[in-house]
Amino acid sequence: SLRWDQGFDMQFGGLDLGTDYTFTAQYLYSRVREGFLWTNLAQTDLPAAQPTGVAPDGRPIYADLDALRINNLTQLGNFDGGSSHTISLSLAKRWENGFDAEFSYARQNIEDTTEGTSSRGISNWRGIVAVDRNNPSARTSPFQIEDAFKLSIGYEKAFFGDYKTRFDLFGQAYSGTPYTYTFDVSNTNSLFGRAGQGEGPFDNSPLYIPSPGVDPSVVYSSGFDTQAFFDFVAREGIETGKIHEVNSKSSRWIRQWDLRIQQELPGIPGMDKIFGDNKLKLVLDVDNLGNLLNSKWGNFYNGPGNNQQPNVQADLVTRADVAANGIDGATALTGDAARIACSTQDACVYRFNDFTDRASSSLSPAQSVYRIRIGIRYDF
Known part of the structure; x- marks a missing residue:
């Protein structure tokens, strides 16, 4: 990781914006070494589960172990793919009149292969x-x-004798969670x-987006709304003629403002003999704060559950059967x-049967509210 701090004065033309600005830049790089990777050897190694088939878009079709009454053989291994790049920039300034401010921006580029969020190996494999x-x-x-993006603006002044009053306004805005458009599958049609x-x-097989x-x-069944589907594809700017790239879409941005007001008060009489200044x-x-001012502001949106958005119910049929x-x-x-049946890539086609244009972001009522707290703090 790298960090750089630099102080400077700021002037634009004849406008003097003050001195003693602090600029900070940080870069953090990390690389995955021997991350956890789960494989179902019952699909890859058992003779009864061979050979694998080939889907119309080239991806493998593994055995339906449940239909064949074959138990899972989950292997925990390792992988080295994945890295993280994080860049953060901040600019801070404190003025003699009691004002201070700081603005920061951070950008992430993180690639990973598996997340391993379950306590069960088979669920971690299923969840990939x-x-x-x-x-x-x-x-x-x-x-x-x-x-x-983050912004903080503060102001401090002693309005009542030596007792200071401080106002702090904090704002943040950040991009939503990544997600993937996927096939809507079932136990009988995985x-x-x-x-x-x-x-x-799970509904976590990336959707093939046809041209x-x-x-x-x-091919499209008579009940499939082709017009609505391609209107959706155009609206979302999704590349066609390929499998949808994993986590290439993002849910709505989140924006929020918070306010803190602090007022110093006299200490507890007699405690100065024990603690000194208190x-x-x-x-x-x-x-x-925005939600307090307007119920339409400060709303929090969740992305699709498990970062998956199942939009299309489909099945596989042979080309010969369709003909x-x-x-x-x-x-x-x-x-x-x-x-x-799908022994080669040309043997079968997807039959799209149903399309559902689900919202990619849903309002979280529990988080889209304002909260007010009042407390007493004792400093000594």
């Missing part, structure tokens, strides 16, 4: 958001906050394989059938 869950690669971390022993699939018009990898301090905190029986008449490949 990747094109190939048994061979994941580094991608944007779901915990990355790409941009963050698309790319399933764990064994009743462990259901508008004719895409060789996708004072009481009345403290008033208003968290989320013989039509799109709606083709039989969905459920259970372990897709792995066997």
Whole structure:
């Protein structure tokens, strides 16, 4: 990591903005070495689960272990992919008239391969958001906050004798949480394989985004709203003709202002003999000041749960079946059938059946409120 502090005076043309500014720049780099990686060897190594199939977009189709009644063989290994770059800049100034201010900006670029947020190995494997869950690669971390701005403005003055009054206003704005558009799967239609022993699939397989018009990898059932889907793709600026990049979208920005007022008061009589100089301090905190002023301000939004936004229900069908029986008449490949039937990338196509335009950010009522606290502090 690197840190640089520099003091300077600031003038713009003939305008003197004061002296003794402090500028601080920091850069922090870290690299993952031997991070935790979970693999289901029952899908990759057992003869009964071979060979793997190939989806229309090239990703592997593993065995449905639950359908084959094969137990999971979860292996804990290591990986070295992933890094973190964090840059922060701050500018601070204190004036003789009692004012002080500080502005800061931070930017993160964090890549990781797995998060390991569960206490169970099989759940950590199931929870990997990747094109190939048994061979994941580094991608944007779901915990990355790409941009963050902070501003603090303070003023201090003794209005009542020697007892100081201080006002502090804190503001912050930061980008939302990353998330991925994914397939909406089920126990009977996991698309790319399933764990064994009743462990259901998560909605964390990145969605294939077809090209508008004719895409060789996708057909649309009569009930699929193609117009609404591509309107959504255009509105969100999603690249087409490829698998959606993991954690490449972000939920809404968060903005909040907080206020603190502190008033010094006389100390406790007689305690100066024990502690020397001592004072009481009345403290008033208003968290989320904007929401106190206007209920439409200071709202907090959550991104999609588990950083996944399942938008499309689809199944796999063979090209031959579509040619013989039509799109709606083709039989969905459920259970372990897709792995066997989709032996090559050209053997099958996705059939998009249903699209849901879900909101990428949801209001958090518990956090979108103001809070007022009043307390007494004793300094000695």
